[in-house]
Amino acid sequence: MNRVGIIGYGITPFTKKDHSTESALLESTRRLFVENPEIMPKEIDAVLVSTNSNTKYLSPILSEMTGVSPKISHTVESLCSSGTNTIVSAYSYIASGLADLVLVAGADRYDSPGQVLEWDNSRGQYKHPVFWASIFSKAYKRRFSVSNEQLAIVPVKNHKQAKDNPNALSEKICTVEDVINSKKITKDLRLLECSRPCTGSASIVLGSEDMVKRLAHSPVWITGIGQKTTSAGFTKNIPSNFMESTKIAGRMSLEMSNKHAKNIDVAEIHDAFSVCEPMALEALGFSADGKGMHTIQELHETDNFKINPRGGLIGAGHPLGATGIAQTIEVTQQLQSNAGNRQVDDPKVGLVHNMSAAATSSTVLVLET
Amino acid sequence: MSFEARLSEGKFCIPECTQCKKTVWPPSEFCNHCFGDVQLREGDFEGKVIEFSQQKEGYFCLVEFESIRIMAGISQCPKLGQTVRMSKCGIINASYSFWVV
Numbered sequence: 001m002n003r004v005g006i007i008g009y010g011i012t013p014f015t016k017k018d019h020s021t022e023s024a025l026l027e028s029t030r031r032l033f034v035e036n037p038e039i040m041p042k043e044i045d046a047v048l049v050s051t052n053s054n055t056k057y058l059s060p061i062l063s064e065m066t067g068v069s070p071k072i073s074h075t076v077e078s079l080c081s082s083g084t085n086t087i088v089s090a091y092s093y094i095a096s097g098l099a100d101l102v103l104v105a106g107a108d109r110y111d112s113p114g115q116v117l118e119w120d121n122s123r124g125q126y127k128h129p130v131f132w133a134s135i136f137s138k139a140y141k142r143r144f145s146v147s148n149e150q151l152a153i154v155p156v157k158n159h160k161q162a163k164d165n166p167n168a169l170s171e172k173i174c175t176v177e178d179v180i181n182s183k184k185i186t187k188d189l190r191l192l193e194c195s196r197p198c199t200g201s202a203s204i205v206l207g208s209e210d211m212v213k214r215l216a217h218s219p220v221w222i223t224g225i226g227q228k229t230t231s232a233g234f235t236k237n238i239p240s241n242f243m244e245s246t247k248i249a250g251r252m253s254l255e256m257s258n259k260h261a262k263n264i265d266v267a268e269i270h271d272a273f274s275v276c277e278p279m280a281l282e283a284l285g286f287s288a289d290g291k292g293m294h295t296i297q298e299l300h301e302t303d304n305f306k307i308n309p310r311g312g313l314i315g316a317g318h319p320l321g322a323t324g325i326a327q328t329i330e331v332t333q334q335l336q337s338n339a340g341n342r343q344v345d346d347p348k349v350g351l352v353h354n355m356s357a358a359a360t361s362s363t364v365l366v367l368e369t
Numbered sequence: 370m371s372f373e374a375r376l377s378e379g380k381f382c383i384p385e386c387t388q389c390k391k392t393v394w395p396p397s398e399f400c401n402h403c404f405g406d407v408q409l410r411e412g413d414f415e416g417k418v419i420e421f422s423q424q425k426e427g428y429f430c431l432v433e434f435e436s437i438r439i440m441a442g443i444s445q446c447p448k449l450g451q452t453v454r455m456s457k458c459g460i461i462n463a464s465y466s467f468w469v470v
Contacts, residue, residue: 121465122395126429126440134422135431135440142420142449187423233395235431235438239419 001095005212005221006367007205008036009329014169014200014317016110021053022061025107028201028322029066032103038215039101039205046072046099050086050106051321052079052114062105072099079114079356080272082106083202083324084363088225090206100208106322107201114320115197117357122235130194132234132358133273134186136242140275141188143240144290148190152179153293154274155192155314157300162311164342167326169198169317179274193274195313202325204332218336224259224366226252234358243283245362246355250284253351257366261285264366265347266305266334268327270355271312280353281307284364309334309342324354328365335369372396375409376465381455382409383435394437416469418443418451432469441467 010032012024019027033039047070049058059073072093076086083106090102108114116127123131140146156176162168174182174192183191212219226249231237238244254260261284269284271277278292286307287295299307310316310330313323331350333339348369355362373396375382384393388405400407414434421430421443428443432453443453456470 118464120395122437122439124440124465124467125442125461127464131422131429131440134424134429135420138422139420185424189422235440239431 002097003209003221004091004094004206005209005216005219006332007207007212007216008032008039009202009204009332010035011167011202011326011329012200013167014198014319017199019109019199021051021055021107021109022058024109024199024201025049025058025062025105026065028107028203029062029103029105032203032205033066036205041067044068044070044101044103044205046070046090046093046102048086048090048102048104049075050082050104050325051075052077052082052108052112054113068103078361079117080270080318080320081324081354081356081361081363082321083326084328084352084354084365085324087204087206087324087328087365088227088363091222091225094206094208101211102206103203104206104325105201105203106325108319108321109199110197112197112320120233120357122233129272129358130185130189133275134188136279136358137188137273137275139239139242140279146293148180149176150293150297151193151274152176153297153300154271154277155179157296158271158308158312158315161305161309161342162315164340165310165316168311168315169196170311170315189273195272195318198317198319200317200319200322202322202329204325204329219369220332220335221368222365223368224253224257226250226256226364227362228252229361231360232357234360237358237360243279243359245359246280246283246353246364249362249364250353253364253366257368259349259366263349264351265349266309266331266344267307267351267353268310268330269308269312269353271308271314272318274314277307277312284351284353305342305344309339309344324352324363327352327354328367331367335367370409372409373460376458377460379457379459380411381414381458382411383414383437385410392436413454416453418447418449418453420449421447430469439467441469443469
Protein backbone atom coordinates (compact mmCIF):
# COMPACT_ATOMS: atom_id res chain seq x y z
CA MET A 1 0.00 0.00 0.00
CA ASN A 2 1.41 3.42 -0.98
CA ARG A 3 2.11 5.98 1.78
CA VAL A 4 -0.20 9.01 1.76
CA GLY A 5 0.69 12.46 2.95
CA ILE A 6 -0.69 15.99 3.16
CA ILE A 7 0.81 18.49 0.76
CA GLY A 8 -1.18 21.71 1.17
CA TYR A 9 -4.40 23.21 2.49
CA GLY A 10 -6.67 26.24 2.31
CA ILE A 11 -9.41 27.37 4.67
CA THR A 12 -11.95 30.19 4.92
CA PRO A 13 -13.14 31.95 8.06
CA PHE A 14 -16.17 30.21 9.61
CA THR A 15 -18.98 32.78 9.70
CA LYS A 16 -22.76 33.28 9.70
CA LYS A 17 -22.53 34.90 6.24
CA ASP A 18 -24.92 34.01 3.47
CA HIS A 19 -22.43 32.68 0.90
CA SER A 20 -23.55 29.81 -1.30
CA THR A 21 -21.95 26.40 -0.72
CA GLU A 22 -20.28 26.68 -4.15
CA SER A 23 -18.84 30.09 -3.33
CA ALA A 24 -17.41 28.90 0.02
CA LEU A 25 -15.98 25.78 -1.62
CA LEU A 26 -14.28 27.77 -4.37
CA GLU A 27 -12.80 30.24 -1.88
CA SER A 28 -10.99 27.65 0.25
CA THR A 29 -9.72 25.94 -2.91
CA ARG A 30 -8.56 29.28 -4.34
CA ARG A 31 -6.64 29.93 -1.11
CA LEU A 32 -5.10 26.45 -1.31
CA PHE A 33 -3.76 26.99 -4.83
CA VAL A 34 -2.62 30.58 -4.15
CA GLU A 35 -0.78 29.60 -0.97
CA ASN A 36 0.72 26.45 -2.52
CA PRO A 37 1.84 27.47 -6.04
CA GLU A 38 3.86 24.27 -6.40
CA ILE A 39 0.58 22.30 -6.58
CA MET A 40 -0.48 22.43 -10.23
CA PRO A 41 -4.22 21.96 -10.88
CA LYS A 42 -3.38 20.03 -14.05
CA GLU A 43 -1.60 17.37 -11.99
CA ILE A 44 -4.58 16.59 -9.77
CA ASP A 45 -6.22 13.34 -10.77
CA ALA A 46 -9.10 13.17 -8.27
CA VAL A 47 -11.41 15.85 -6.85
CA LEU A 48 -13.63 14.86 -3.92
CA VAL A 49 -16.18 17.19 -2.34
CA SER A 50 -17.51 16.83 1.18
CA THR A 51 -20.89 18.44 1.80
CA ASN A 52 -24.37 17.90 3.20
CA SER A 53 -25.90 20.55 0.97
CA ASN A 54 -28.47 19.70 -1.64
CA THR A 55 -26.29 21.08 -4.42
CA LYS A 56 -25.53 18.75 -7.28
CA TYR A 57 -22.42 17.75 -9.24
CA LEU A 58 -20.13 19.83 -7.04
CA SER A 59 -16.90 17.96 -7.79
CA PRO A 60 -17.10 18.50 -11.55
CA ILE A 61 -18.15 22.11 -10.92
CA LEU A 62 -15.19 22.68 -8.59
CA SER A 63 -12.89 20.96 -11.09
CA GLU A 64 -14.02 23.15 -13.98
CA MET A 65 -13.80 26.34 -11.93
CA THR A 66 -10.23 25.59 -10.77
CA GLY A 67 -8.79 24.28 -14.02
CA VAL A 68 -8.66 20.63 -12.95
CA SER A 69 -9.57 17.79 -15.31
CA PRO A 70 -9.58 14.84 -12.90
CA LYS A 71 -9.99 11.17 -13.61
CA ILE A 72 -12.17 10.77 -10.51
CA SER A 73 -14.65 13.35 -9.23
CA HIS A 74 -17.57 12.87 -6.86
CA THR A 75 -19.18 13.98 -3.62
CA VAL A 76 -18.99 12.22 -0.25
CA GLU A 77 -21.73 12.72 2.34
CA SER A 78 -21.82 11.26 5.82
CA LEU A 79 -23.35 14.04 7.97
CA CYS A 80 -20.91 15.67 10.40
CA SER A 81 -18.01 13.37 9.54
CA SER A 82 -18.27 13.87 5.78
CA GLY A 83 -14.89 15.63 5.88
CA THR A 84 -12.80 12.80 7.27
CA ASN A 85 -14.78 10.26 5.25
CA THR A 86 -13.73 12.19 2.16
CA ILE A 87 -10.10 12.17 3.31
CA VAL A 88 -10.32 8.40 3.82
CA SER A 89 -11.68 8.03 0.28
CA ALA A 90 -8.81 10.14 -1.05
CA TYR A 91 -6.35 8.07 0.97
CA SER A 92 -7.77 4.89 -0.53
CA TYR A 93 -7.49 6.15 -4.10
CA ILE A 94 -3.85 7.07 -3.51
CA ALA A 95 -2.91 3.98 -1.49
CA SER A 96 -4.40 1.74 -4.18
CA GLY A 97 -2.60 3.56 -6.97
CA LEU A 98 -5.78 4.82 -8.65
CA ALA A 99 -4.67 8.41 -8.05
CA ASP A 100 -1.48 10.23 -7.04
CA LEU A 101 -2.72 13.71 -6.19
CA VAL A 102 -6.19 14.30 -4.74
CA LEU A 103 -7.98 17.55 -3.95
CA VAL A 104 -10.44 17.20 -1.03
CA ALA A 105 -12.72 20.19 -0.49
CA GLY A 106 -15.52 20.50 2.04
CA ALA A 107 -18.16 23.18 2.54
CA ASP A 108 -21.52 23.74 4.14
CA ARG A 109 -23.78 26.65 5.05
CA TYR A 110 -25.25 27.63 8.42
CA ASP A 111 -28.58 26.24 7.23
CA SER A 112 -27.24 22.92 5.92
CA PRO A 113 -29.89 20.18 5.73
CA GLY A 114 -27.36 17.81 7.30
CA GLN A 115 -28.04 19.13 10.78
CA VAL A 116 -31.07 16.92 11.39
CA LEU A 117 -31.29 13.26 10.34
CA GLU A 118 -34.92 13.21 9.27
CA TRP A 119 -34.75 9.45 8.62
CA ASP A 120 -34.29 8.61 12.29
CA ASN A 121 -37.93 8.30 13.28
CA SER A 122 -37.10 6.31 16.41
CA ARG A 123 -36.30 9.72 17.90
CA GLY A 124 -40.02 10.50 17.58
CA GLN A 125 -40.74 14.21 17.83
CA TYR A 126 -37.22 14.76 19.27
CA LYS A 127 -35.17 14.70 16.08
CA HIS A 128 -32.99 17.75 16.65
CA PRO A 129 -29.46 16.88 17.88
CA VAL A 130 -30.00 18.82 21.12
CA PHE A 131 -32.17 15.96 22.34
CA TRP A 132 -29.61 13.19 21.93
CA ALA A 133 -27.03 15.55 23.39
CA SER A 134 -29.26 16.08 26.43
CA ILE A 135 -29.64 12.34 26.90
CA PHE A 136 -25.85 11.88 26.56
CA SER A 137 -25.25 14.67 29.05
CA LYS A 138 -27.78 13.47 31.61
CA ALA A 139 -26.50 9.88 31.40
CA TYR A 140 -22.85 10.94 31.67
CA LYS A 141 -23.47 13.25 34.62
CA ARG A 142 -25.49 10.58 36.39
CA ARG A 143 -23.02 7.76 35.79
CA PHE A 144 -19.90 9.65 36.83
CA SER A 145 -21.33 12.25 39.28
CA VAL A 146 -20.27 15.16 37.05
CA SER A 147 -21.92 18.58 37.57
CA ASN A 148 -23.16 21.12 35.02
CA GLU A 149 -20.40 23.45 36.26
CA GLN A 150 -17.72 20.85 35.53
CA LEU A 151 -19.04 20.21 31.99
CA ALA A 152 -19.11 23.98 31.42
CA ILE A 153 -15.30 23.97 31.46
CA VAL A 154 -15.37 22.42 27.94
CA PRO A 155 -16.89 25.52 26.26
CA VAL A 156 -14.85 27.83 28.51
CA LYS A 157 -11.63 26.12 27.35
CA ASN A 158 -12.65 25.84 23.71
CA HIS A 159 -13.87 29.43 23.34
CA LYS A 160 -10.59 30.55 24.97
CA GLN A 161 -8.57 28.50 22.47
CA ALA A 162 -10.68 29.74 19.54
CA LYS A 163 -9.53 33.29 20.35
CA ASP A 164 -6.19 32.31 18.84
CA ASN A 165 -7.81 30.86 15.72
CA PRO A 166 -8.35 33.64 13.16
CA ASN A 167 -10.88 31.51 11.26
CA ALA A 168 -13.07 30.68 14.28
CA LEU A 169 -16.70 31.70 14.55
CA SER A 170 -16.33 32.46 18.25
CA GLU A 171 -14.94 35.88 19.07
CA LYS A 172 -15.28 36.01 22.81
CA ILE A 173 -14.21 34.09 25.85
CA CYS A 174 -16.72 32.99 28.44
CA THR A 175 -16.78 31.89 32.07
CA VAL A 176 -18.41 28.91 33.74
CA GLU A 177 -21.10 31.32 34.98
CA ASP A 178 -21.67 32.58 31.42
CA VAL A 179 -22.18 28.98 30.26
CA ILE A 180 -24.53 28.10 33.11
CA ASN A 181 -26.50 31.34 32.62
CA SER A 182 -26.72 31.03 28.83
CA LYS A 183 -30.04 30.04 27.29
CA LYS A 184 -31.34 26.76 28.68
CA ILE A 185 -31.97 24.57 25.62
CA THR A 186 -32.97 21.70 27.90
CA LYS A 187 -32.40 21.03 31.59
CA ASP A 188 -29.16 19.28 30.61
CA LEU A 189 -27.89 21.54 27.82
CA ARG A 190 -27.09 25.27 27.68
CA LEU A 191 -26.65 27.29 24.48
CA LEU A 192 -22.92 27.85 25.06
CA GLU A 193 -22.43 24.08 25.30
CA CYS A 194 -23.48 23.65 21.66
CA SER A 195 -21.37 23.90 18.53
CA ARG A 196 -23.01 26.31 16.11
CA PRO A 197 -23.82 25.67 12.46
CA CYS A 198 -22.07 28.16 10.22
CA THR A 199 -20.82 28.81 6.70
CA GLY A 200 -17.29 27.75 5.92
CA SER A 201 -14.99 25.70 3.78
CA ALA A 202 -11.71 23.81 4.07
CA SER A 203 -9.62 22.15 1.39
CA ILE A 204 -6.63 19.87 1.45
CA VAL A 205 -4.42 18.15 -1.13
CA LEU A 206 -3.21 14.64 -0.42
CA GLY A 207 -0.56 12.86 -2.41
CA SER A 208 1.40 9.69 -2.88
CA GLU A 209 4.88 9.42 -1.34
CA ASP A 210 6.52 10.60 -4.57
CA MET A 211 4.18 13.58 -4.81
CA VAL A 212 4.67 14.49 -1.15
CA LYS A 213 8.44 14.35 -1.48
CA ARG A 214 8.33 16.51 -4.61
CA LEU A 215 5.72 19.09 -3.53
CA ALA A 216 5.50 19.32 0.28
CA HIS A 217 7.74 21.71 2.23
CA SER A 218 6.92 20.05 5.52
CA PRO A 219 5.37 16.62 4.95
CA VAL A 220 2.73 15.23 7.29
CA TRP A 221 1.74 11.60 6.80
CA ILE A 222 -1.54 9.86 7.49
CA THR A 223 -0.34 6.78 9.33
CA GLY A 224 -3.52 5.52 10.96
CA ILE A 225 -7.17 5.29 9.95
CA GLY A 226 -10.00 3.81 11.99
CA GLN A 227 -13.68 3.88 11.11
CA LYS A 228 -16.74 2.30 12.62
CA THR A 229 -20.48 2.58 12.04
CA THR A 230 -22.59 0.96 14.76
CA SER A 231 -25.98 2.14 13.44
CA ALA A 232 -27.71 5.13 11.86
CA GLY A 233 -30.38 5.68 14.48
CA PHE A 234 -29.55 7.24 17.83
CA THR A 235 -31.69 4.81 19.84
CA LYS A 236 -29.65 1.83 18.60
CA ASN A 237 -26.74 3.22 20.63
CA ILE A 238 -25.78 1.23 23.70
CA PRO A 239 -26.81 3.52 26.58
CA SER A 240 -23.87 2.56 28.81
CA ASN A 241 -21.37 3.12 26.00
CA PHE A 242 -22.69 5.89 23.75
CA MET A 243 -19.36 6.27 21.95
CA GLU A 244 -18.73 2.66 20.99
CA SER A 245 -17.98 3.66 17.38
CA THR A 246 -15.32 6.12 18.58
CA LYS A 247 -13.78 3.51 20.84
CA ILE A 248 -13.47 1.00 17.98
CA ALA A 249 -12.31 3.54 15.38
CA GLY A 250 -9.76 4.97 17.80
CA ARG A 251 -8.32 1.57 18.59
CA MET A 252 -8.10 0.71 14.86
CA SER A 253 -6.30 3.93 14.00
CA LEU A 254 -3.78 3.58 16.82
CA GLU A 255 -3.11 -0.06 15.92
CA MET A 256 -2.57 0.85 12.26
CA SER A 257 -0.08 3.56 13.19
CA ASN A 258 1.51 1.40 15.90
CA LYS A 259 0.84 4.09 18.48
CA HIS A 260 -0.79 4.35 21.90
CA ALA A 261 -2.99 7.17 23.16
CA LYS A 262 -0.11 8.34 25.34
CA ASN A 263 1.95 8.96 22.17
CA ILE A 264 -0.54 11.54 20.87
CA ASP A 265 0.77 15.08 21.32
CA VAL A 266 -2.20 17.02 19.90
CA ALA A 267 -5.78 16.07 19.02
CA GLU A 268 -8.88 17.50 17.43
CA ILE A 269 -11.93 16.03 19.17
CA HIS A 270 -15.52 16.22 17.86
CA ASP A 271 -17.05 18.35 20.62
CA ALA A 272 -20.43 18.86 18.94
CA PHE A 273 -21.74 19.43 22.48
CA SER A 274 -19.73 19.87 25.68
CA VAL A 275 -20.31 16.33 26.96
CA CYS A 276 -18.87 14.88 23.75
CA GLU A 277 -15.36 15.99 24.63
CA PRO A 278 -14.90 14.02 27.89
CA MET A 279 -16.79 11.07 26.42
CA ALA A 280 -14.52 11.00 23.38
CA LEU A 281 -11.34 11.42 25.44
CA GLU A 282 -12.39 8.37 27.43
CA ALA A 283 -13.38 6.36 24.36
CA LEU A 284 -10.05 7.16 22.68
CA GLY A 285 -7.99 6.17 25.73
CA PHE A 286 -6.77 9.66 26.67
CA SER A 287 -8.62 9.45 30.01
CA ALA A 288 -9.93 6.66 32.21
CA ASP A 289 -13.71 6.14 32.24
CA GLY A 290 -15.38 9.04 34.03
CA LYS A 291 -12.13 11.02 34.22
CA GLY A 292 -12.40 13.00 30.98
CA MET A 293 -13.31 16.20 32.81
CA HIS A 294 -10.27 15.84 35.08
CA THR A 295 -8.08 15.80 31.97
CA ILE A 296 -9.92 18.75 30.45
CA GLN A 297 -9.81 20.81 33.65
CA GLU A 298 -6.08 20.23 34.03
CA LEU A 299 -5.41 21.22 30.41
CA HIS A 300 -7.53 24.35 30.84
CA GLU A 301 -5.88 25.40 34.08
CA THR A 302 -2.39 24.98 32.63
CA ASP A 303 -3.29 26.64 29.30
CA ASN A 304 -2.26 23.47 27.53
CA PHE A 305 -3.89 23.51 24.06
CA LYS A 306 -3.32 19.79 23.40
CA ILE A 307 -7.05 19.03 22.94
CA ASN A 308 -8.91 21.10 20.34
CA PRO A 309 -6.29 23.83 19.88
CA ARG A 310 -8.37 25.63 17.20
CA GLY A 311 -11.30 25.76 19.64
CA GLY A 312 -13.04 22.56 18.60
CA LEU A 313 -16.46 22.64 17.03
CA ILE A 314 -17.79 24.69 19.94
CA GLY A 315 -15.25 27.46 19.44
CA ALA A 316 -14.49 27.26 15.72
CA GLY A 317 -18.05 26.63 14.52
CA HIS A 318 -19.39 23.61 12.68
CA PRO A 319 -19.89 23.90 8.90
CA LEU A 320 -20.61 20.17 8.67
CA GLY A 321 -18.85 19.10 5.47
CA ALA A 322 -15.83 21.29 6.22
CA THR A 323 -15.35 20.30 9.86
CA GLY A 324 -13.34 17.07 9.48
CA ILE A 325 -11.08 18.74 6.91
CA ALA A 326 -10.57 21.79 9.14
CA GLN A 327 -9.71 19.46 12.04
CA THR A 328 -7.14 17.70 9.83
CA ILE A 329 -5.68 21.03 8.70
CA GLU A 330 -5.32 22.08 12.35
CA VAL A 331 -3.43 18.95 13.34
CA THR A 332 -1.27 19.31 10.20
CA GLN A 333 -0.44 22.93 11.11
CA GLN A 334 0.38 21.85 14.65
CA LEU A 335 2.72 19.10 13.42
CA GLN A 336 4.35 21.63 11.08
CA SER A 337 4.82 24.05 14.02
CA ASN A 338 2.78 26.53 12.04
CA ALA A 339 -0.17 27.13 14.38
CA GLY A 340 0.70 30.61 15.68
CA ASN A 341 -0.40 31.49 19.20
CA ARG A 342 -2.21 28.18 19.64
CA GLN A 343 0.90 26.10 18.87
CA VAL A 344 1.35 23.06 21.10
CA ASP A 345 4.93 22.37 22.23
CA ASP A 346 6.80 20.38 19.56
CA PRO A 347 4.16 17.78 18.60
CA LYS A 348 5.21 14.74 16.55
CA VAL A 349 1.98 12.71 16.48
CA GLY A 350 -1.55 14.06 16.15
CA LEU A 351 -5.05 12.61 16.06
CA VAL A 352 -8.34 13.69 14.47
CA HIS A 353 -11.68 12.46 15.81
CA ASN A 354 -14.76 13.19 13.69
CA MET A 355 -18.17 11.60 14.21
CA SER A 356 -21.77 11.70 13.03
CA ALA A 357 -25.30 11.48 14.40
CA ALA A 358 -24.82 10.87 18.12
CA ALA A 359 -21.60 8.92 17.54
CA THR A 360 -23.38 6.25 15.53
CA SER A 361 -20.33 6.44 13.28
CA SER A 362 -16.81 7.70 13.87
CA THR A 363 -13.62 8.29 11.93
CA VAL A 364 -10.24 8.63 13.62
CA LEU A 365 -7.03 9.60 11.81
CA VAL A 366 -3.46 9.53 13.11
CA LEU A 367 -1.05 12.01 11.54
CA GLU A 368 2.72 12.11 11.90
CA THR A 369 5.63 14.19 10.68
CA MET B 370 -50.77 -3.14 7.14
CA SER B 371 -47.43 -1.46 7.60
CA PHE B 372 -46.05 -0.18 10.91
CA GLU B 373 -46.52 3.39 9.67
CA ALA B 374 -50.11 2.78 8.58
CA ARG B 375 -50.95 1.47 12.07
CA LEU B 376 -48.95 4.26 13.73
CA SER B 377 -50.88 6.88 11.76
CA GLU B 378 -54.03 5.33 13.24
CA GLY B 379 -52.58 5.88 16.70
CA LYS B 380 -51.55 2.25 17.26
CA PHE B 381 -48.00 1.26 18.24
CA CYS B 382 -47.16 -2.27 17.12
CA ILE B 383 -43.96 -4.28 17.38
CA PRO B 384 -42.69 -5.41 13.96
CA GLU B 385 -41.23 -8.90 13.95
CA CYS B 386 -39.93 -11.37 11.41
CA THR B 387 -42.26 -14.16 10.32
CA GLN B 388 -39.24 -16.46 9.84
CA CYS B 389 -36.64 -15.82 12.57
CA LYS B 390 -39.16 -14.17 14.96
CA LYS B 391 -36.72 -11.39 15.84
CA THR B 392 -37.92 -7.82 16.39
CA VAL B 393 -37.35 -5.64 13.34
CA TRP B 394 -36.40 -2.08 14.30
CA PRO B 395 -36.39 0.48 12.76
CA PRO B 396 -39.57 -0.72 11.03
CA SER B 397 -38.92 -2.12 7.61
CA GLU B 398 -40.56 -4.20 4.91
CA PHE B 399 -38.07 -6.99 5.57
CA CYS B 400 -36.13 -8.40 8.49
CA ASN B 401 -32.67 -6.89 9.01
CA HIS B 402 -31.45 -10.21 10.42
CA CYS B 403 -32.62 -12.73 7.78
CA PHE B 404 -34.48 -10.66 5.12
CA GLY B 405 -37.70 -12.49 5.94
CA ASP B 406 -41.17 -10.92 5.81
CA VAL B 407 -42.35 -8.72 8.65
CA GLN B 408 -45.60 -8.91 10.59
CA LEU B 409 -46.94 -6.61 13.29
CA ARG B 410 -47.60 -7.75 16.83
CA GLU B 411 -50.27 -5.77 18.61
CA GLY B 412 -50.49 -5.37 22.37
CA ASP B 413 -50.48 -3.06 25.33
CA PHE B 414 -46.69 -3.12 25.64
CA GLU B 415 -44.78 -2.18 28.76
CA GLY B 416 -41.68 -0.06 28.33
CA LYS B 417 -38.90 0.96 30.65
CA VAL B 418 -37.42 4.47 31.01
CA ILE B 419 -33.68 4.32 30.34
CA GLU B 420 -32.86 8.04 30.54
CA PHE B 421 -34.71 11.34 30.44
CA SER B 422 -34.35 15.11 30.38
CA GLN B 423 -36.60 18.14 30.37
CA GLN B 424 -37.35 20.97 27.93
CA LYS B 425 -39.28 23.86 29.42
CA GLU B 426 -42.23 22.25 31.19
CA GLY B 427 -42.13 19.01 29.21
CA TYR B 428 -40.12 15.86 29.81
CA PHE B 429 -38.71 13.54 27.16
CA CYS B 430 -37.22 10.11 27.67
CA LEU B 431 -35.40 7.23 26.05
CA VAL B 432 -37.72 4.24 26.49
CA GLU B 433 -37.19 0.56 25.77
CA PHE B 434 -40.13 -1.58 24.63
CA GLU B 435 -38.78 -5.13 24.57
CA SER B 436 -35.73 -4.56 22.32
CA ILE B 437 -37.09 -1.40 20.66
CA ARG B 438 -35.78 1.92 21.93
CA ILE B 439 -37.55 5.18 21.10
CA MET B 440 -37.64 8.78 22.27
CA ALA B 441 -40.98 9.76 23.73
CA GLY B 442 -42.65 12.59 25.58
CA ILE B 443 -43.89 12.05 29.12
CA SER B 444 -46.03 14.50 31.07
CA GLN B 445 -44.50 14.00 34.50
CA CYS B 446 -40.91 13.67 35.63
CA PRO B 447 -40.12 9.94 35.29
CA LYS B 448 -37.76 7.79 37.30
CA LEU B 449 -35.03 5.62 35.80
CA GLY B 450 -36.34 2.12 35.22
CA GLN B 451 -39.97 3.27 35.54
CA THR B 452 -42.49 1.12 33.70
CA VAL B 453 -44.49 3.06 31.11
CA ARG B 454 -47.08 2.41 28.41
CA MET B 455 -47.69 4.15 25.10
CA SER B 456 -50.45 6.71 25.72
CA LYS B 457 -50.49 8.42 22.35
CA CYS B 458 -48.62 7.98 19.09
CA GLY B 459 -48.93 8.97 15.48
CA ILE B 460 -47.25 10.60 12.51
CA ILE B 461 -47.09 14.39 12.50
CA ASN B 462 -45.46 16.26 9.60
CA ALA B 463 -43.90 13.01 8.36
CA SER B 464 -42.26 12.37 11.76
CA TYR B 465 -43.20 9.68 14.24
CA SER B 466 -44.54 10.97 17.52
CA PHE B 467 -44.61 9.03 20.79
CA TRP B 468 -46.04 9.81 24.21
CA VAL B 469 -45.80 7.47 27.18
CA VAL B 470 -47.40 7.50 30.60
